[in-house]
Amino acid sequence: MTERYSEYVKSSNLRRKSTATVKTRLESYFTDSLTSVDEVNDPVESAYPDCVEQVAECDEVENDDHSGQNLEEMVTECTAEAYPETVGDFENVVESDDEIQQPTLISSLMNWAVEYSITLVALTALLSVLRHHHPSLPKDAKTLLHTNRNYLIKQVAGGAYFYFGIVNALSRFLNNTFLKIPDRHTIKLQLNFDGLPLYKSSCIQLWPILGLVQGLKKPCLIALFGGKSKPLPLGEYLRDLVTEIQILAAGFTFKGKTLFIKITSVMCDAPARAYIKAIKYHTGYAGCDKCTLHGVHVDGRMTFPDSTSPVRTDESFRLQMDEEHHRDISPLTETGIGMVSMFPHDYMHLVCLGVTRKLLELWAGSNGRLKCRLPSKKVSQLSETLLSFKCHMPTEFARKPRSVEERHRWKATEYRQFLLYTGPVALVDVVSAPVYNNFMLLYVVISILACPKLCVEFCDFAKTLLVSFVQHFGQLYGRENLVYNVHGLIHLSDDVKEHGQCLDNISGFPFENYLGQIKKMIRSPQFPVAQVVRCMSEFENADCSADTPNETKLRKPHIP
Incomplete structure (x- = not known):
């Protein structure tokens, strides 16, 4: 592609130069009809010594029958005769190159609307103005953004629930890095669970399940729950996630390559970690999820003064050797995730x-x-x-x-x-x-x-x-x-x-940043899960925030 583009640039520059030369000569010929041919040829020969032969051929247009041709057609004909090697498939090259390099007006509007979170009402009003000058634009913003209107939101665990899926959530990353990923590659994935209150005056909250590929900065949305409280029971909330993790344990095929997904860690704050693991909260006597230390009440607070207590292990957690530490059995134990080692402190x-x-x-x-x-x-x-x-x-x-x-x-x-x-x-x-x-x-x-x-x-x-x-x-x-x-x-x-x-x-820094982006997708207190699902489909169709590996970009020159 690079060699083709360089040849195209070289030939197009040569063609532009020849076209300008011939066009200037023809304009001079038609506008100065009173000047003799001999008077015109002298300055042309001195100004354009390299183009004397093709200009002389163009001067013979007087003797040909060109009464039905305009100036542009004559320029094209003369240029083709002077530089036949530059014409060829020139028009096809230009069209294909423009398609690669220059985005269309529709794609530019899509990226702009998604990147700056333009409301659908404002975008529709803008389209109504632009359609006077560009009739090909759609009338409605949803049509422009290709908003998904066919989705199924289930009533699960006391609220609305939509499951995007791990593989589906990673599709953008896989498409962007497919050529660099070898066959039988293992993708290391972090999970995050956290509650997201939407309003101070309402109890409506979201509980998204996020995933982050190691080496990236932007997480992806795997599942979303919305309701007036946290999802209960926990098993219904995690059922789809646990099922897909068990299926992906044997690997999956993406564009002919076999890939594997490994859960490396689960990032949560203390309340969310206790909820997902189904253990006592951090204010309980057996609240420490890393060691077997039992707390002591001092001045109305639960304190943990000792630093030498035995540590908990994944095996002891699975066997529930410390009964006071557990409230129930977490569904994540069925996935092989280490319930102690893979839950680091945030x-x-x-x-x-x-x-x-x-x-x-x-x-x-x-x-x-x-x-x-x-x-x-x-x-x-x-x-x-x-x-x-x-x-x-x-x-x-x-x-x-x-x-x-x-x-x-x-x-x-x-x-x-x-x-x-x-x-x-x-x-x-x-x-x-x-x-x-x-x-x-x-x-x-x-x-x-x-x-x-x-x-x-x-x-x-x-x-x-x-x-x-x-x-x-x-x-x-x-x-x-x-x-x-x-x-x-x-x-x-x-x-x-x-x-x-x-x-x-x-750490939870990338996940907290993404939770803020999810909150910006909510425009109305009605049906928040449906709003996020539609916005996510718009993000997938736009091309303004592709997932790429971490690359630090410095704003100003730095001395290495």
Whole structure:
């Protein structure tokens, strides 16, 4: 294709030059009818020495019968005679090349409407205006976007349910990377379960099942449930997923290649993880899903002060050796998924929204110990320091630092930014030395576990630092603050070691971003599942967000 295109460019350039030369000569011939042929030939010979022969042939048009021809036909005829090798299948080449390189107006409108979430009403109004100039455009936005109107939404587990399917959800990825995927390749897939409330004034919520191929940034939608509460019973909600996982265990055929799918991990926050695994929630006595430690009630809170309890295993979970830990039997046990090893702690919820937010609340809030609580003057100093970093933050940070007074509105990325970048600098001379040293323990550990090169080599060292942090945390802030999130840090390095990946690859950040995109698809509180199904069909038809492997794109020049 490249050789054909280069030949086409070379021939088309030659043809354009010859056409322009002959056209200029003919226009001069017809407009200056009073000038003799000899007077015209002299300047032409001097200006176009390489085209004297073909121009001379064109001058003989006076003696031919061209009364029925216009100027363009004569130009084409003269050019074909002068450059016969450039004509050939020129028109066919142009048409085929335009089809490859230039999108049509309809496809451009489709991509634009999907990319910017244009409403159907607005898009239909735009089409009514454009149809005056482009009658070939459809009248309705649904026709333009090829919206799927033939779908079956089932009533399952107390709400509306639609199952897209794992293979169907991965079809875009498979089509884009089919040539690079070898036969009998194993696709590593992460699963995610989480609840998505739609409105503050209503109890309507969605429970999507998401999947993420290892190496990609954008998840795919496997199933969607919508109702006024979480799906109950759990078996009905997971039935289709469990059945397809069991079928795919033997592999599947895609365009002549045999492929396999392996579930590597299941990412959930603590409540969703307890719900999917059918175990006690994190506020229960047997709430820790990684070890057999039983909690202790202190000041109305469930705490987990010990860090040396025996760990749970997939086998002990399957046999339900700790009866107090289980509420029921999870349907996922039938798929061969490790119910302990394949459910790592979510770094986003555990560390960023859990421990880091709790530290800021203990410092700037009203519930921390007096010896660790900051006076209002120190809190203002910390806020001013963070705000002074605004103009110095690189463009790679999506959010700029905000004051501590707005900490309740901080997002997970802002807590991560404070922990790994701004906090170690801003806290100097603001908190006491023991508090600062305790914070730096957490900073060092997360920096190690978040680095792809250091997380495996120094994983055992990180485990030692985490145990030290939790013990020192209890001494500083009291045993009543050793809650589930703080205790869970002890098992964080074990999850990294088990999966052999850094924290960013076993976190909920990509899934939370995709949940936000799903929420934007909802335009009305009526039939939210049907709205998402139709929007997903529009995304599949458009070509504005194809799945490609992770490639970091820098906005500005960087020194390697």
